[in-house]
Amino acid sequence: MKTLLSNRLIAGLAALGLIGCCFGAEASDLRVTIHGVRSSTGSLMIGLYDSEEHFRSAIAHAGSLGLVTNPSRLVGIAMRAVAGTQSVVFTQLKPGVYAVITFHDENDNGKLIKNALGIPTEGYGFSNDAEGFLAAPSFKDAAVMLGGHNKTIDITLKYPRM
Numbered sequence: 001m002k003t004l005l006s007n008r009l010i011a012g013l014a015a016l017g018l019i020g021c022c023f024g025a026e027a028s029d030l031r032v033t034i035h036g037v038r039s040s041t042g043s044l045m046i047g048l049y050d051s052e053e054h055f056r057s058a059i060a061h062a063g064s065l066g067l068v069t070n071p072s073r074l075v076g077i078a079m080r081a082v083a084g085t086q087s088v089v090f091t092q093l094k095p096g097v098y099a100v101i102t103f104h105d106e107n108d109n110g111k112l113i114k115n116a117l118g119i120p121t122e123g124y125g126f127s128n129d130a131e132g133f134l135a136a137p138s139f140k141d142a143a144v145m146l147g148g149h150n151k152t153i154d155i156t157l158k159y160p161r162m
Helices: 007-017 019-023 052-061
Strands: 030-037 043-049 075-081 084-093 096-106 124-125 145-147 151-155
Touching: 007 075, 030 043, 030 075, 030 145, 043 084, 043 124, 075 084, 096 151, 124 145, 124 151
Parallel strands: 030 151
Antiparallel strands: 030 084, 043 075, 043 096, 096 124, 096 145
């Protein structure tokens, strides 16, 4: 029966908390591959979020709390940066809508460094390679839907021009 439901219906039911209890939906794995890490200096910080509110909170506090210690995250990961491409897998995620934020913490302070205008000075990226206009993208633009099947997404880091 689950295979007959549209992705939109699955997302709606998941948001209401109904899909797990009513359809026995399976957990999924989300593999995130991050491209364009420019150096092996510092750490790669990755946060997984399950709502617009949590996503916005993470963006607002990335410069003060970082992603790993921000209580709005569903999962936060810090790993040594390795130039090139790195991957991480989030396992056993219930069906629903998620978004990923990542940044290259080159100075290894756990926080996203921004200039006086609030523009990041370290590499950053979002799921779906989402971009905002003069601001971070919306949760909707970065949203990745999981519905019982494993998924792989790619994020390419954007580094500001110096």
